[in-house]
Amino acid sequence: MTEPQPPQPRLTLRSGAEGPAVTDTLWAQVGGTDTFERIVRRFYDGVREDPLLAPMYPDADWEGAIWRLRTFLEQYWGGPTAYSEERGHPRLRMRHAPFPVTPDAKERWLRHMHAALDAAELPPMHDTAFRDYIERAALAMVNRFE
Numbered sequence: 001m002t003e004p005q006p007p008q009p010r011l012t013l014r015s016g017a018e019g020p021a022v023t024d025t026l027w028a029q030v031g032g033t034d035t036f037e038r039i040v041r042r043f044y045d046g047v048r049e050d051p052l053l054a055p056m057y058p059d060a061d062w063e064g065a066i067w068r069l070r071t072f073l074e075q076y077w078g079g080p081t082a083y084s085e086e087r088g089h090p091r092l093r094m095r096h097a098p099f100p101v102t103p104d105a106k107e108r109w110l111r112h113m114h115a116a117l118d119a120a121e122l123p124p125m126h127d128t129a130f131r132d133y134i135e136r137a138a139l140a141m142v143n144r145f146e
């Protein structure tokens, strides 16, 4: 008979008065699906009113577009993996190839995302990380220069 083993201590990088340091994902720390849904809906409110961007989106399927962007961003930030289960590998540059993503389109896309992030009021470090990522991702999506 082996002795019952004591529970293994959880490995944490730091601990403080409240216990172990937060080791969660950004997705969990900012409030999970509710927060991502709010950001993406606010973003599409802007896109829908944008005369350059709106015509690029299949207009009968705003809910579909909201789902795709929300689940993609959730997955990127450590949340559920529904995006890839449904859509496979993101291949975002390839998926954007049919759309004329000019520097102007990129600036507009980012403006709407920044407005959505302004409204979401994430904690400063998460806000900075999110903006830094979308900035780089949007630049990578540019595929036309005329």
Ligand code: HEM
Binding pocket: 053, 056, 057, 058, 064, 065, 068, 069, 072, 087, 092, 095, 096, 099, 100, 101, 105, 106, 107, 109, 110, 134, 137, 138, 139, 141, 142
């Ligand atoms: C730079 C300007 C951008 C423009 C003009 C643009 C435009 C579009 C359009 C027209 C679609 C098709 C609508 C749909 O079926 O969902 C789309 C899809 C999508 N975009 Fe963008 N996009 C931009 C940047 C980005 C960035 C920076 C990201 C990620 C951080 C992103 C993530 C996605 C995703 C996940 C989809 C759905 C892909 C799929 O599964 O089919 N887009 N985008």
